[in-house]
Amino acid sequence: MASAELITAVVVDDHPAIVAGVQAWCTLADPPIEVLATGPTPAAAWTDPGARADVVVLDLHLGQTAQPGYGDLTRLVDAGRQVIVYTMRDDAETALSCVDIGAFAYLTKAEGQTHLVAAIRAAANNLPYTPPALAGAIGADTRSSRPRLAPREEDVLIEWFTCESKEMVAQKLGLSARTVNTYIDRVRIKYANVGRAAPTKAALVARAIQDGLVALEDL
Amino acid sequence: MRRGDGAESARPDRAAARAGDAVAGPDGAAARPGRRRGTAAVYLRGLRLATVLITFAGLFGLALPVIVAHAEVYRSLTLELVAFGILLAVAVFCAVRADPGRWRWPLLVLVFGAALLALTGVPPELIVSRAEWSFMLLGWFGVLLLLDKGIGAVLAFLLVHAVINVGQLVLVGQADRAALVGLLIAGVTVFGYQLAVAFAAGMLHRIARVAAETARAEARRRTAAVITRELQRDHEERYAALSRTALPLLVDLATGRADPGEERVRRLAAVEAARMRRLFAEGDDVDDPLLHELAACIDSAQRGGVSVQLAVRGPRPPLDLAVRRALTEPALAALVAAASTARVTVVGSANAVTVSVVADAPEPVPVAQADGVVVTNLVNADRVWVEAKWRAQN
Numbered sequence: 001m002a003s004a005e006l007i008t009a010v011v012v013d014d015h016p017a018i019v020a021g022v023q024a025w026c027t028l029a030d031p032p033i034e035v036l037a038t039g040p041t042p043a044a045a046w047t048d049p050g051a052r053a054d055v056v057v058l059d060l061h062l063g064q065t066a067q068p069g070y071g072d073l074t075r076l077v078d079a080g081r082q083v084i085v086y087t088m089r090d091d092a093e094t095a096l097s098c099v100d101i102g103a104f105a106y107l108t109k110a111e112g113q114t115h116l117v118a119a120i121r122a123a124a125n126n127l128p129y130t131p132p133a134l135a136g137a138i139g140a141d142t143r144s145s146r147p148r149l150a151p152r153e154e155d156v157l158i159e160w161f162t163c164e165s166k167e168m169v170a171q172k173l174g175l176s177a178r179t180v181n182t183y184i185d186r187v188r189i190k191y192a193n194v195g196r197a198a199p200t201k202a203a204l205v206a207r208a209i210q211d212g213l214v215a216l217e218d219l
Numbered sequence: 220m221r222r223g224d225g226a227e228s229a230r231p232d233r234a235a236a237r238a239g240d241a242v243a244g245p246d247g248a249a250a251r252p253g254r255r256r257g258t259a260a261v262y263l264r265g266l267r268l269a270t271v272l273i274t275f276a277g278l279f280g281l282a283l284p285v286i287v288a289h290a291e292v293y294r295s296l297t298l299e300l301v302a303f304g305i306l307l308a309v310a311v312f313c314a315v316r317a318d319p320g321r322w323r324w325p326l327l328v329l330v331f332g333a334a335l336l337a338l339t340g341v342p343p344e345l346i347v348s349r350a351e352w353s354f355m356l357l358g359w360f361g362v363l364l365l366l367d368k369g370i371g372a373v374l375a376f377l378l379v380h381a382v383i384n385v386g387q388l389v390l391v392g393q394a395d396r397a398a399l400v401g402l403l404i405a406g407v408t409v410f411g412y413q414l415a416v417a418f419a420a421g422m423l424h425r426i427a428r429v430a431a432e433t434a435r436a437e438a439r440r441r442t443a444a445v446i447t448r449e450l451q452r453d454h455e456e457r458y459a460a461l462s463r464t465a466l467p468l469l470v471d472l473a474t475g476r477a478d479p480g481e482e483r484v485r486r487l488a489a490v491e492a493a494r495m496r497r498l499f500a501e502g503d504d505v506d507d508p509l510l511h512e513l514a515a516c517i518d519s520a521q522r523g524g525v526s527v528q529l530a531v532r533g534p535r536p537p538l539d540l541a542v543r544r545a546l547t548e549p550a551l552a553a554l555v556a557a558a559s560t561a562r563v564t565v566v567g568s569a570n571a572v573t574v575s576v577v578a579d580a581p582e583p584v585p586v587a588q589a590d591g592v593v594v595t596n597l598v599n600a601d602r603v604w605v606e607a608k609w610r611a612q613n
Contacts, residue, residue, distance in 0.1 A: 092532050110528060133530065140533030140566055161532065162564045162575045162606070168599045 007033045007124040010050035013059040013086070014040040018109070022057060022086075022116065029117045042072045045081065054124040055104075057116070060087040060094065068094055070101060077102035080199045082123040086112065092137035099134065099191055102198030106134040114164075126207035128188035136161030138187060147190040156183040186214055193219045259427030264317070266420055267366055271314045274359040278307055282352040289350040298340030302353060305333035306360065313363040323364055327376075330360045334383060343391035346384075347401040354384055354405060358413035366420050373417035377410050457498055465491045489555045493519035497547060501540060509535065509543050510565065513574065516547055517563060520554035525578075527554065528562045535567030536611065545592035546574045546607045549583065553605040556580040570611035577604045 011022050019038045026033040037050030041062060044050040056076055060068045068089070076083050084105045085098045095106040104123040107115055108131075115131040122129035130138070138146075139157030149157075152173075159169040160180070170177045189208040192201040208214050286299050293299050309326055313319065319326055337353035338346065345351060361376030384402060388394040468487055471477035477484045493516050500515035501508070510531065517527045538546070553576040554561050561578035580603050583596050591612050597604040 090530055136530060136532040136564070136566065140568065142534060142568075158532075158566050158573075161530070162566065162573070163577045163597075163604050164562065165577075165599065165602070168577075168597060168602075168604055171599060172595075172597050172604070 007055070007121060008036045008053045009033055009055045009057055009120050010036055010045045010053035011038040011057045012042050012044050014062050025113065025117050033117065033120055042076065045076060054082060055120045056081050056083045057086050057120065058083050060085050060089060070097065073098060073101050073103055077198045077200055082200055084119050084123055086116065090133055092140060095134050095137035096141060100195045102196065102200045104200060105129050105131060107131050108133045126203045128185040128204060128208065130184050130188045132161045132164045135184060138191060145195060147194045149187055149190065153183050153187050156180055157187060160184060182213065189214050190219065259423050259430065263420060263423050266416060266423070267317065270359060270362050270366065270416055271310070274310045274363060277356045277359060278310060282356055285349055285352040292342065292345065292350055293340050294342055295340045298336045302333040302337035305329055306356070309360060319364055327364055330357065331383065334380065338387045343393050346388055346391065346393055347398040355409050358410055362413050362416050366417065370414065370417045370421045373414065377413065381406055453502065460498060461495065465495065486556060489523060490552055493551050493555050497551065509538055509546065512543055512547055513550065513563065513565065516551040516554055520557060520561060523555065525554065525557045526560045531565045533567040534569065535572050536569065538572065538609065541590045542592060542609050545589045546572065546609055549586055549594045549605045549607045550574050550576045552583055553578050553580050553603060571609060573606060573608045575604065575606040577602055
């Protein structure tokens, strides 16, 4: 997918203010991200020009439904699309379910301004991106199916969730900011490597191995 | 670490012991009516057994020999034997089943039926004589079947019985003065015993009922007393918690020692206000007390114009009040001191809970650590990060 070229995105959200906000962030980003299409239903991501977009920004609760749209997410992921779930819901269970299905990242709307543009850029390049809400869900994950994490990795995730500043995490744990990033990314790759198989997860793991972030035997 | 918090940290044990008291109180009281009711029940059972024995003794010791001795005299021996059989069957039933239940009325009909059969089988001139055995015996069946219905029921039974006998006398044309007097004498003699038993049973029933009511009232009174004592203690504890910090500040404000124009005093007042809110929240009965009390702290900060974001992750074990206070205290101070924004996070696991605040607040005053809660502060540029972490002590 695009790396040096212009990154493109499609925004699926039924709230016009959210769509307008995301569009504005993308336009103001440096380099800018082109929003090819927007729409209140996933149809925007399946039809031209949205179908050509590198990244899908998907609201998990479209229309008046109380249930999260896991079906829409699964179909997009299975079609090889890079999906960033962007939702009002800030609960660990939903975040972990989305990651398991193969969503590239899980962002709460409170985190959007700080993290959405960076997440779209990372998604277009198959690079892991773990915003604080998702880090908290992974760090406090107690499911039996969770991948094995080193205690230090858990600490870093929780501190990142708590303070939202990698600089402060590094300061508190006596690590370099770079090491903090590496810990967070490695955990994300471990999560991509377990559970349901999805092309997006495979791409994430492949890119991480290629970049030397993780070795094959670590997984 | 224990000093000053000893009273609070000892509280859970004490609370458990008090809860034990509260439960044991009514229970203990409940055991006593059981015993009293038991005593009355034992006497009632004894009375019933005695009645059963008397009935059997009457059937075999009085009625059967009379029937055998007068076998030749009866108009029909078969009728007498059938009547005897029916009464014997009813007596056996009553011996086996203490409470006749829904069989009570059919059995009463059977008993009177048997009496009529026995009467019919006796020649008219012998109705008031030893040959008529059923008259003496029948009352005991009334006592057996109506023992738990009170003396009135037994009296009614005996009355019906007497009416039937007098009626039969009239029917067969033997209602002369001698016969009626004979019947009356026999009646007074036998009915007296039977009524005495019924009267005793009625008394025992009443005693048991009164005892049970008294015990219930006593249990209610004890429970109410325990609840009042608990409420009083809670009030005192809350007042004590307030008087440690809030009252001195109020006194200083009142006497002019503290100046409300001073930033330091205003912050102290804000902290005390937040503590009071938390204190009130501690009394609420909620599923998640830690989050509820934290919400009270957050609410105080929001009233001060701070935008607060809260995120919660992971399961949490239940925590004692002292631990919850120690966890929320640093957060409370940071929230109240925040200039515009704060992020509150609660992260739990099976044996640890962390409450953390990141806010644009001045560097916090170090707080004393208590009850296994470790507080760490980190200052970075314009933000402070205050974290209180509790770990289960094994």
